[in-house]
Amino acid sequence: MDLLMLGTNHRTADLATRERLAFSPEEGRELLRAIVADQAVREAAVLCTCNRTEVYAVAEDLDAAEAKVRDAVREGRGEDLLAPGPSRDHKVGADAAAHLHRVAAGLDSLVLGEKQVLGQVKEAWCGARGADTLGVVLDKMFASAVHAAKRARSETDIDAGAVSVASAAVALAGKVFGDLEGRDLVVVGAGETSRLAAVHFAERRPARLRIVNRTPERAAALAADVGGEAWPFERLNEVLEEADVVALATRSPLPLLHPEAIAAALRRRPHRPLVLLDLAVPRDVDPAAASLENVFLHSIDALRGLVDQSLARRQRELPRAESIVLGECGRFLSWWRGLGATPVVRELREHFEKVRTEELARSLRHFSPQEHERVERLTRALVNKLLHLPTTRLKSFDPDSREGIMRLDAVRELFALGDETDEREVDRGA
Amino acid sequence: MEAASRLVNTLLPLMYALTVVAYAADFFREDVFARGAARRLMELTLGLHAAHLALRTALYDHVPLASLAEVATTVAFAVALVYIVVERRSGSPRTGLFVVSLSLAAQTLSSAFLESHVSFPPILRSPLFALHTVAAVIGYAAFALSAVYGVLYLLLHHELKRSRFGLVYDRLPPLETLARMSLGAVLVGLAALTVTIACGSLWAASEFPGFTRDPKFLLTVAVWVTYGIALGLHWGRGWSGRRTITMSLIAFGLLIFSMLAGKLLFESFHVFA
Numbered sequence: 050m051d052l053l054m055l056g057t058n059h060r061t062a063d064l065a066t067r068e069r070l071a072f073s074p075e076e077g078r079e080l081l082r083a084i085v086a087d088q089a090v091r092e093a094a095v096l097c098t099c100n101r102t103e104v105y106a107v108a109e110d111l112d113a114a115e116a117k118v119r120d121a122v123r124e125g126r127g128e129d130l131l132a133p134g135p136s137r138d139h140k141v142g143a144d145a146a147a148h149l150h151r152v153a154a155g156l157d158s159l160v161l162g163e164k165q166v167l168g169q170v171k172e173a174w175c176g177a178r179g180a181d182t183l184g185v186v187l188d189k190m191f192a193s194a195v196h197a198a199k200r201a202r203s204e205t206d207i208d209a210g211a212v213s214v215a216s217a218a219v220a221l222a223g224k225v226f227g228d229l230e231g232r233d234l235v236v237v238g239a240g241e242t243s244r245l246a247a248v249h250f251a252e253r254r255p256a257r258l259r260i261v262n263r264t265p266e267r268a269a270a271l272a273a274d275v276g277g278e279a280w281p282f283e284r285l286n287e288v289l290e291e292a293d294v295v296a297l298a299t300r301s302p303l304p305l306l307h308p309e310a311i312a313a314a315l316r317r318r319p320h321r322p323l324v325l326l327d328l329a330v331p332r333d334v335d336p337a338a339a340s341l342e343n344v345f346l347h348s349i350d351a352l353r354g355l356v357d358q359s360l361a362r363r364q365r366e367l368p369r370a371e372s373i374v375l376g377e378c379g380r381f382l383s384w385w386r387g388l389g390a391t392p393v394v395r396e397l398r399e400h401f402e403k404v405r406t407e408e409l410a411r412s413l414r415h416f417s418p419q420e421h422e423r424v425e426r427l428t429r430a431l432v433n434k435l436l437h438l439p440t441t442r443l444k445s446f447d448p449d450s451r452e453g454i455m456r457l458d459a460v461r462e463l464f465a466l467g468d469e470t471d472e473r474e475v476d477r478g479a
Numbered sequence: 480m481e482a483a484s485r486l487v488n489t490l491l492p493l494m495y496a497l498t499v500v501a502y503a504a505d506f507f508r509e510d511v512f513a514r515g516a517a518r519r520l521m522e523l524t525l526g527l528h529a530a531h532l533a534l535r536t537a538l539y540d541h542v543p544l545a546s547l548a549e550v551a552t553t554v555a556f557a558v559a560l561v562y563i564v565v566e567r568r569s570g571s572p573r574t575g576l577f578v579v580s581l582s583l584a585a586q587t588l589s590s591a592f593l594e595s596h597v598s599f600p601p602i603l604r605s606p607l608f609a610l611h612t613v614a615a616v617i618g619y620a621a622f623a624l625s626a627v628y629g630v631l632y633l634l635l636h637h638e639l640k641r642s643r644f645g646l647v648y649d650r651l652p653p654l655e656t657l658a659r660m661s662l663g664a665v666l667v668g669l670a671a672l673t674v675t676i677a678c679g680s681l682w683a684a685s686e687f688p689g690f691t692r693d694p695k696f697l698l699t700v701a702v703w704v705t706y707g708i709a710l711g712l713h714w715g716r717g718w719s720g721r722r723t724i725t726m727s728l729i730a731f732g733l734l735i736f737s738m739l740a741g742k743l744l745f746e747s748f749h750v751f752a
Contacts, residue, residue, distance in 0.1 A: 204511065224639065227653035319717020322654070339640070343719045351642035358644055 050091070050389065052186070053111050054138070054145035055118050055131050056103030059159050062136035070102040070122070070130050074172070078180040080104075083121035085182045089113040092184035094177035094191065096152070098169045100159050103138070104131075105149065107186045111141055143382050146190055150378040153198040154370060155208065162207040162363045162370075167198045186388070190381055197377030207370040210359025215245035217355040218326045219253065221347055222294040225324050229253035232293040236260050236277075237285065237305065239267035242298035242328050244274075250296070251275040259292075261285055263299075289314035289323065296326040297333035304335040311338050328352065386453070387444030393457045394440050396466040401432045480538055487531040492590050494524040495555070495583035502575035506650055514572055521563055521579065528556045528586075541604075544612040547738075548593040550619070555585035557620035565660065573650050577627050585623075611678035618671030619734070622706075625664035626731040629724040632657040636721050658720040662713065665727050669706050676703060698737035705730035 057070055072080055077095045084093045084106065092107040104122075108114035123129045131137055140148050148157070153170040155162045174191035177183040183191075202208050211217035222229060234255040236247045239262040250258055258277035261284075262268035268279035280288060288295065289311060297305065306325070315323065325346045327334045332348060339346040405428050416424055443460065446453035460466065498520040504513035532553065535543045543549040562578040631651055638648045651657065676699060683690040690696055709726035712718040718726075 206509065221639075223653060224635075224648065225654045227656050320713060320719055322720070342721070345639050347642050351644075354642075355644050 050107060050109060050186070051111050052142055052145045052190075053106045053108065053114050053118070054103055054140040054148055055106070055115060056096075056101060056138050057130070057136050058101035058103070058138055058157070060157075061138045066130065066136050067100065067102065069126060069128075071099075072097050072102065072125070074176055076125065077173075077176050080121050080125055081177060081180040081182040083124060084117055087117070089117045092177075092187045093118075093182045094173050094187050096149075096170060096173040098166055101152070103149075103152075105145065105187060105190070107184060115139075143378075146381060146385075147375060147378045149190060150194045150197045150374045150381075151371075153194040154201040154374045155198070156201075156367065156370060156374060160212050161360065161367065162202075162209075163212070164202075164208050167195065167202075170198070171195060186385060189384060193377055193381035197374045200377065201370040201373045204373060205366040205369045207363055207366045209366070210355070210362055212356055212359050212363075213245070214242070214328060214349065214352045214356060215249045217352040217359075218246055218296055218328065218347075219249045221326065221345075221352065221355065222324045225322055225345055226293060229255055229294065231256045233257045233291050234259070235280075235288045235292045235295040236271075237295065237297040237333065238262060238299040238329070239264065239271045240298060240300070243296070244271055246296040246298060246326070246328065247271055247275045247277065250294075251277065257291075259288055261288065286310050286314060290317045292323065293321070294324045294326065296328060298328040299333055301329070301333060302331060304332055306334045306338065308335055308338045308341060311344060312341055315341065315343060326352070382447075383445070386447045389453070390443040390446070390457060393460055393466065394443055397439070397443075397460060397464060398436060400464050400466060401436060405429070405432050480534060484531065484534045484538060487527060487534065488590050488593055491524070491528060491531060491552075492583065492587045494520065494527060495559075495579060495586050498524050499576060499579050499583050502572065502579055505572060506576045507646070509650075517572060517575060518566075521559065521566075521575070525556070525559055525563060528552075528559065532556060542609070542612070544616060546594065548589045548591075550616065551585045552589035552593065553616050554619050554623065555582040555589065557616055558582045558585070558623055561620060561624055569652065569656070571652055573652060574628070574631060577631060578624065581623055581627055605682055607678050607682040611675055611682060614671045614674035614678065618668045618675055619738075621664045621668030621671060622731055622734055625661045625668060626728055628657050628661035628664065629728050629731075632661055632720065632724050633728075654720070658724065661724055661727065662710065662720075665706055665710060669703065669710065672699070672703050672706070676700065694740065695737060698733065698740065702730055702734045702737060705733060 057067055059067070062070075072095060077097055080095055081093045084090050084104070089110065090106045090108045090113075094105045096103045096105070104118050106114045106118060108117075119129055119131045122131050133139075149170070151157045153167055155164065155166050158166055170191065174183070174188075174195070177187060177191075211220040219229065222234075226232060229250070230253055232253075232255050234250045234253075234257070236243050236250065236258070239260060243260075243262075247258065247260060258272075258275060259280040260268045260272040260275075260277050261280045261282055262271070263282045265279060265281065268282075271277070272279040285305065289306075299305065311323070311325075320343070322343045322345060325334050325338065325344060327346065327348050330349060334346055336346070336348070338344055409425065409428055413421055413424065439460070443456060446456055498517060501513050501517035501520050504510045505517055532543055535549070543553055559579060559582040562575065562582075565578075566572050566575060631647075632654060634647045635651045635654055635657060637643075638645060639654065652660075679696075680690070683696075687693075706727060709718075709723050709730060712726070713720075713723035
């Protein structure tokens with residue numbers, strides 16, 4: 050039994066290819082059912098994020114499994130999007146397991162340590178369970194990957210700091226106020242940067258979120274999207290009297306806010322700090338405003354500096370996070386190897402149990418009925434002790450490795466394990 | 480029992496130093512192990528310190544507030560105790576390095592100069608005097624905490640104003656939290672100092688007529704007025720956190736001066752041991 054990972058991601062494929070391979074949850078379940086339809090693949094799961102689509106499959110014959118996955122994708126999308134080529138990522142065995150563990154921890158993400166991917170891995174896990182294509186191996190592997198990701202996040206700073214300008218803006222405002230919940234937040238502008246800032250602000254559940262823009266329709270549209278209120282551009286100075294944080298991202302060639310206007314507004318709102326986040330180029334706030342008491346003005350360069358700092362910090366944490374993730378993956382692989390030896394171990398135990406019960410049946414008549422229970426316990430303990438070490442050793446080797454195969458064959462040969470099974474099957478057939 | 484008291488007196492600065500090292504490791508290296516160690520060391524040190532104060536009280540039959548060294552160890556304990564409560568409530572150990580350093584400094588001073596026996600004149604056994612000293616210790620501890628959080632506030636304020644995002648930005652709690660902690664501590668300290676001055680004045684009026692001309696008394700009143708003005712301007716006139724905290728730090732400087740001057744520079748009735 051082996052493991053296959055077949056898919057594309059942001060490292061191997063362009064956006065257009067990734068778009069064609071994107072599956073909705075329902076499409077994903079259909080895909081999984083198609084993959085396991087004829088038993089060539091025992092278990093399957095599909096992980097779909099904006100940067101990757103990856104199918105994980107457990108099968109005896111990996112070539113057959115790969116063909117099945119490609120067929121299922123071809124049926125769903127009308128083209129062989131997972132054919133061998135530079136846009137395809139293909140991993141087997143331990144590499145496939147390690148890949149999922151790294152993905153779950155955000156170590157393979159476009160933005161190192163990003164948090165959303167862990168939720169998407171959990172969705173893939175639940176999706177496979179819902180499609181009834183999850184078996185013991187994939188279930189254990191996804192559980193291990195999720196556990197590894199949680200450990201990496203709690204024991205290192207792999208997800209620390211803000212890694213986008215919008216999240217850096219929120220982080221900076223938070224460094225003054227602590228929590229932005231219940232605060233008065235304002236976004237000036239309705240372009241892409243303003244939208245990102247507004248979305249980040251809205252997530253913090255402010256008391257009031259106002260969108261100010263020269264074009265009222267665009268302000269209203271953005272306000273409707275983020276659950277805020279549109280505010281006329283002509284009344285921009287008024288918002289300064291009430292706002293805690295103002296993010297500005299317009300294309301105005303001249304500054305919109307001058308120190309005099311800000312100072313006048315501050316006089317009407319004593320001892321409350323005002324955070325101004327100038328995300329525009331050229332600047333929307335006159336830099337002289339930075340010297341005003343109680344005003345914290347940050348330019349786009351400052352925010353980018355903060356982002357770079359966070360990314361560098363995450364990069365420094367990468368070796369520690371890798372070590373945790375690969376350690377957990379190693380534990381999963383040990384378990385998996387043990388699983389491969391399970392049939393042999395089971396047969397070995399059955400063989401010993403058979404010998405024990407036969408010998409017991411022959412000898413029990415020499416013991417008094419009071420001693421039967423004691424002899425039964427003694428022989429059972431003896432068999433368990435004798436088998437403990439061989440069982441542990443057998444499970445510690447990869448059953449598909451040369452050494453593992455040799456050991457399992459040796460055990461089968463020494464105890465004639467296959468012969469007994471064959472004899473039973475012949476008897477049953479007869 | 481006296482030998483045990485001396486041993487604990489020697490051990491305490493070492494325990495505080497170890498705790499500060501653990502908090503420093505957490506602050507500078509974000510070491511998870513150091514964070515756990517700091518918390519456990521802090522609890523252990525506080526337990527030992529409580530035992531130290533209890534031992535001295537039992538040995539010498541008075542609360543350890545009869546000398547500058549005794550006041551220093553009690554203030555060190557009060558600061559550390561308040562800090563552990565703050566840490567538990569905020570869930571952030573990031574200011575431990577600075578606050579516990581203050582306890583370390585006070586305890587080192589106390590351990591170096593603490594006499595094995597301090598005379599406690601019968602005149603000081605009045606309940607009013609007891610309330611006066613207990614309130615003074617609470618007030619000093621609160622003002623010391625306020626000063627630590629005030630300095631941290633100014634450091635973070637400086638980084639934010641200049642859009643610099645270094646270690647201070649990364650590790651300290653938000654600016655408004657630091658302001659709340661600092662000004663909250665000033666409020667507690669001011670209330671305690673009011674009780675201190677009121678009880679002390681009532682008691683001294685009968686024992687030391689003319690105490691109102693005493694330099695230590697006048698300096699303490701000046702401290703009270705300075706802190707009062709700082710809070711009044713903040714809440715009444717809308718002074719910014721930075722200005723208010725700067726003024727409260729000036730008041731704290733005056734408080735330290737009044738403590739040392741009362742002992743070293745002036746002739747004051749306010750020296751009992």
